[in-house]
Amino acid sequence: MNRQRLGRWLFAGTLMLALLLMLVPLPGVLEPFKPYWPALVLLYWALESEDRVGLGLAFSVGLGADLLNGIVLGEQALRLCALVFIALRFRSRLRFFPMWQQTLAVLALLLNDRVLLLVVRMLAGSSLPPVSWWGAPFVGAMMWPFLFLLLDDLRARLRVQ
Amino acid sequence: MARTRDESSPLFAGNAAGTLRLIIYLALAMALMVLDQRNGWLWRLRYGASAVVEPIYRLAGLPAAGIRTASVAFADRQGLTVQNRRLREDLLLANAKLNRMSAVAEQNQRLKQLLDTQHSLKLNVQLARVIGVDMGAFRYQLTLDVGARDGVKPGQPVIDAHGVMGQVKEVLPTTSIVMLVTDPEHAIPVVDERTGLRTVAYGSREGEQLSLPDIPLAADVRAGDKLLTSGVGGRFPPGFPVGEIRDVAPADTGMFLVAHASVAADIDRSAEVLLLHDQAEPAGPPPPIVPMGPPAELAPAAAASAPVAPPPARGNGGVRR
Numbered sequence: 001m002n003r004q005r006l007g008r009w010l011f012a013g014t015l016m017l018a019l020l021l022m023l024v025p026l027p028g029v030l031e032p033f034k035p036y037w038p039a040l041v042l043l044y045w046a047l048e049s050e051d052r053v054g055l056g057l058a059f060s061v062g063l064g065a066d067l068l069n070g071i072v073l074g075e076q077a078l079r080l081c082a083l084v085f086i087a088l089r090f091r092s093r094l095r096f097f098p099m100w101q102q103t104l105a106v107l108a109l110l111l112n113d114r115v116l117l118l119v120v121r122m123l124a125g126s127s128l129p130p131v132s133w134w135g136a137p138f139v140g141a142m143m144w145p146f147l148f149l150l151l152d153d154l155r156a157r158l159r160v161q
Numbered sequence: 162m163a164r165t166r167d168e169s170s171p172l173f174a175g176n177a178a179g180t181l182r183l184i185i186y187l188a189l190a191m192a193l194m195v196l197d198q199r200n201g202w203l204w205r206l207r208y209g210a211s212a213v214v215e216p217i218y219r220l221a222g223l224p225a226a227g228i229r230t231a232s233v234a235f236a237d238r239q240g241l242t243v244q245n246r247r248l249r250e251d252l253l254l255a256n257a258k259l260n261r262m263s264a265v266a267e268q269n270q271r272l273k274q275l276l277d278t279q280h281s282l283k284l285n286v287q288l289a290r291v292i293g294v295d296m297g298a299f300r301y302q303l304t305l306d307v308g309a310r311d312g313v314k315p316g317q318p319v320i321d322a323h324g325v326m327g328q329v330k331e332v333l334p335t336t337s338i339v340m341l342v343t344d345p346e347h348a349i350p351v352v353d354e355r356t357g358l359r360t361v362a363y364g365s366r367e368g369e370q371l372s373l374p375d376i377p378l379a380a381d382v383r384a385g386d387k388l389l390t391s392g393v394g395g396r397f398p399p400g401f402p403v404g405e406i407r408d409v410a411p412a413d414t415g416m417f418l419v420a421h422a423s424v425a426a427d428i429d430r431s432a433e434v435l436l437l438h439d440q441a442e443p444a445g446p447p448p449p450i451v452p453m454g455p456p457a458e459l460a461p462a463a464a465a466s467a468p469v470a471p472p473p474a475r476g477n478g479g480v481r482r
Contacts, residue, residue: 023221025293055179055186062190066203067210068217070331070338073203074193081190085183124198127345127366 007160035140110137225293324402324425
């Protein structure tokens with residue numbers, strides 16, 4: 001019972017932390033390379049405990065992120081829904097990939113997410129982003145093994161599902 | 162853990178129900194985006210949720226503030242000495258300039274009194290701190306730590322020590338969002354300090370600069386010219402530095418000159434900014450002056466006083482949407 005509650009707190013806490021990290025500014029040079037934290041954390045939970053993560057959750061996390069970011073309501077909701085849907089569909093395979101293969105899969109997912117974002121921005125009449133803007137998915141994928149191991153370790157230590 | 166893994170996550174095939182749900186959610190998100198673009202729901206929602214949103218902003222701004230504080234705390238003595246000396250020099254220079262200016266200001270005041278106008282040179286300003294929050298969207302926005310409770314209203318000009326930074330775009334109870342002059346959707350009416358040419362400076366799509374796409378071909382504009390706010394449109398008071406022309410070239414169409422200008426304000430580095438208050442300027446150009454001359458009844462009947470058509474009211478100083 002208590003473990004379950006702890007697990008729920010860990011789950012909500014990591015998601016909140018991801019949203020917060022999304023808002024924290026980096027020095028100007030590093031700015032375009034900031035990984036898309038909410039996507040990474042959602043991916044982790046989608047792969048590791050699927051009964052928690054569904055499209056509805058992805059949608060609400062996205063709405064929360066939109067509310068904080070203030071660009072367009074629904075943009076991140078759309079992106080995270082698509083991401084989580086793909087992750088859930090290939091979940092059984094992704095889970096048994098070795099780490100480097102999983103990292104490549106995450107890279108593909110994040111790149112797909114950027115393309116989706118580009119399409120949405122273009123439709124809204126924005127300009128083309130600089131080339132460095134495409135660096136973020138690579139940094140995100142590089143972060144993936146560390147995030148994965150960290151969260152796995154945290155879960156093992158707290159002995160939560 | 163006894164869980165039926167077969168139904169919930171099949172190894173290869175996806176189920177139709179999941180796809181249907183995805184489509185529903187995607188459609189919902191798109192509908193939200195379109196409605197938000199049309200009606201500006203997001204800002205109303207943000208205002209309503211400000212009790213939640215604003216503490217998160219403050220929290221997210223903490224690392225940046227912490228780094229700033231730490232850089233002061235750990236700055237070495239020599240660096241501080243150098244900075245102190247530079248600041249002293251700046252202060253001296255500024256004071257010298259101020260002394261000269263005060264004479265000019267006094268003269269100006271006297272002349273204005275002669276002209277019987279009520280404008281004063283005093284600025285009614287409010288100091289605001291920048292909260293370091295990354296708002297995405299290629300960095301065309303700033304978040305300030307003052308809001309509706311401090312009397313901030315949308316449309317207020319925001320300046321720093323070097324020039325105009327932008328204008329307040331949205332106001333939450335205790336924070337506000339500033340649209341920078343470099344935003345491609347922002348336009349500011351400017352005047353060339355050297356020649357008096359009036360034009361409009363838009364935010365540029367290429368990085369942190371301004372673009373002036375519609376300068377007449379015959380106009381005299383050179384690299385190095387300073388741009389000031391012209392006060393046309395009534396949103397920005399006249400006479401504040403906006404930028405400096407970098408380069409001038411004919412447009413692709415050959416009908417205009419296109420100039421690019423750097424921004425005078427220290428957009429990346431300013432930690433404190435000033436909000437201008439109640440610049441009660443007339444919204445639009447002044448009414449045309451009725452030509453003085455001999456009374457109309459003395460004029461010959463054929464050239465009976467042709468009424469002067471007032472120029473169309475143009476709101477230039479605003480958000481181009």
